[in-house]
Amino acid sequence: MKTTTLDLIRHGEPEGGQMFRGSKDDPLSELGWQQMRGAITGNDRWDAIVTSPMARCRHFAGELAGQLRIPIHVEDELREIGFGEWEGLTSEQVQARYGEQLSQFWQDPVSGQPPGAEAVVDFYQRVVSGYERWQLQLAGKRVLIVCHGGVIRMVLAHVLGIPLDKSFSGFAVPYACRSRIQVDHSEFGTFRSLISHQP
Template sequence: MSHQTTIIDLIRHGEPEGGPRFRGSQDDPLSTLGWQQMRAAIRGEDHWDVIVTSPLLRCVEFATEVATQRHLPLHVEDRLREVNFGAWEGKTTAEVIAEEGEKLSRFWEDPVANTPPGAETITEFNQRVVEGWQHWRDTLAGQRALVVCHGGVIRMILADVMGIPLQKSFAGVAVPFACRSRIRVDQSDFGILTSLHSHG
């Protein structure tokens, strides 16, 4: 087997309409500010062979714009949807604190053991994201890819790459709007070496 290097740039969507809140599966598009954040995060010298995106509007609309402008293939991956926050969907942090502040504190301390009411568990979320991530990591071997997704999704991927315990995966990694992370994957006869090269 010849040595192959894969470069995958993860980017979180910009601010959606309605501002910061527990959006999860709520399918709001990007706000005007969100479009500005995303366009500012992409540079002319960026080079990709392919784009993969979450199906949610705040990701897929921007991914489609970049793919169209740069004449790149675009793949929509349902496993890269954000975690479903259940009863917290659509609420701001202040609203959740006012209604059940202790539950929110416990979630940030250990999201594995403290699932929001009616929400997808972090274990289930992690399993589907990692399955999607590993599929595209292997499928796109030797290429350069842009993956447009969500803060929670990026946390799950970084936890997989860096061996971060799921209990620390949310509070332990900051992923602001339009944040970019670069992952390098080296495949050879000796196995696969995956490393985080930049974040922020």
């Protein structure tokens, strides 16, 4: 039996506060740095860090990897979904400009995607591809993945079998939220379990 532990953590608050910022590369705010540092405990032990290339993830991941003296890997496929015309807008601005499209997106992001946005099905396939690559490459290790709310939703949808049309409304993923996934590899197959989800 070989066990891989994967801890996913969402980045903290970026500069500019809450908005749709899939591909908008804002760094962490001062509060965001506090949230991330506060989410790590003295009992945490990892063998490696995998991070999204976005500044709001990569800068913290680099700091932590340096402190812990462990390797860091940047995975482009773990970047956030692109929100198309909604990029850089707050929920209030989207509501004002696009009306019912906002609630349609949260209820069913597959058929209610923002204009010009990356399709959720494509996003899911991209994220799972990047996630599984590192799950295999770092099999048997304890891994921290620093990423985004959308990325965590896709990974949990994959592990728990959540339909993609429910993947954005089924659970909360606030800033610095942590989720632990355990992957057991044995002669009987590979078993994936969500061990904890701490908003």
